[in-house]
Amino acid sequence: DAGVIQSPRHEVTEMGQEVTLRCKPISGHDYLFWYRQTMMRGLELLIYFNNNVPIDDSGMPEDRFSAKMPNASFSTLKIQPSEPRDSAVYFCASSSRVIEQYFGPGTRLTVT
Amino acid sequence: AQTVTQSQPEMSVQEAETVTLSCTYDTSESDYYLFWYKQPPSRQMILVIRQEAYKQQNATENRFSVNFQKAAKSFSLKISDSQLGDAAMYFCAYRSAKKTSYDKVIFGPGTSLSVIP
Numbered sequence: 001d002a003g004v005i006q007s008p009r010h011e012v013t014e015m016g017q018e019v020t021l022r023c024k025p026i027s028g029h030d031y032l033f034w035y036r037q038t039m040m041r042g043l044e045l046l047i048y049f050n051n052n053v054p055i056d057d058s059g060m061p062e063d064r065f066s067a068k069m070p071n072a073s074f075s076t077l078k079i080q081p082s083e084p085r086d087s088a089v090y091f092c093a094s095s096s097r098v099i100e101q102y103f104g105p106g107t108r109l110t111v112t
Numbered sequence: 113a114q115t116v117t118q119s120q121p122e123m124s125v126q127e128a129e130t131v132t133l134s135c136t137y138d139t140s141e142s143d144y145y146l147f148w149y150k151q152p153p154s155r156q157m158i159l160v161i162r163q164e165a166y167k168q169q170n171a172t173e174n175r176f177s178v179n180f181q182k183a184a185k186s187f188s189l190k191i192s193d194s195q196l197g198d199a200a201m202y203f204c205a206y207r208s209a210k211k212t213s214y215d216k217v218i219f220g221p222g223t224s225l226s227v228i229p
Contacts, residue, residue, distance in 0.1 A: 043203065043219045056216070089155055099145050099207065101217055103157035 004104035012110045018080040023092030035091040082111045114139045116220035124226040133189045135204030143209040152200040199227045
């Protein structure tokens with residue numbers, strides 16, 4: 001298996017622009033997680049899905065953030081409009097009833 | 113709510129020596145899992161080792177081993193024969209084993225490990 005795939009690996013955008021981050025989980029995994037990592041706040045869980053259904057989005061910072069999982073093999077995290085304080089590394093992770101979460105390589109987002 | 117604490121923000125070790133990273137956690141549950149993840153400069157989060165709370169035997173993976181003290185709620189990671197490639201941020205993590213609980217993992221703040229040649 002190729003592991004969790006994220007795209008793009010790097011994104012640089014201007015404040016106010018829409019940003020879409022993409023994730024393909026490991027085939028057969030029924031949980032998908034979106035995390036944000038910053039120096040100040042560490043690793044934060046933003047939202048997670050089970051069987052394509054959002055279960056807990058309490059970590060989503062504000063309404064500018066939204067996430068979707070239209071099918072078992074694809075998820076997006078969208079920020080609209082983006083702000084400089086959104087600059088961070090965004091990770092997608094997936095797991096099944098097997099215990100561990102497997103992480104993607106992350107997307108480094110820079111908002112100028 | 114469960115919490116995970118790593119009291120050592122930074123540590124260093126001489127190459128080929130042994131180092132121990134500390135982790136404590138707080139939970140009222142009796143059945144859970146504990147993990148150590150490694151994040152090298154490449155940013156990729158890599159699972160290093162896993163421990164089931166119901167197992168008394170400490171988990172080992174090659175040069176990595178844990179000291180799991182359930183009563184003390186302590187879960188330290190020992191790295192033997194440290195190598196330059198071990199330099200990374202290490203995260204301790206907790207997950208409930210309840211069947212009715214969702215798959216949320218609680219991560220500690222991390223310990224940055226440097227390996228000195």
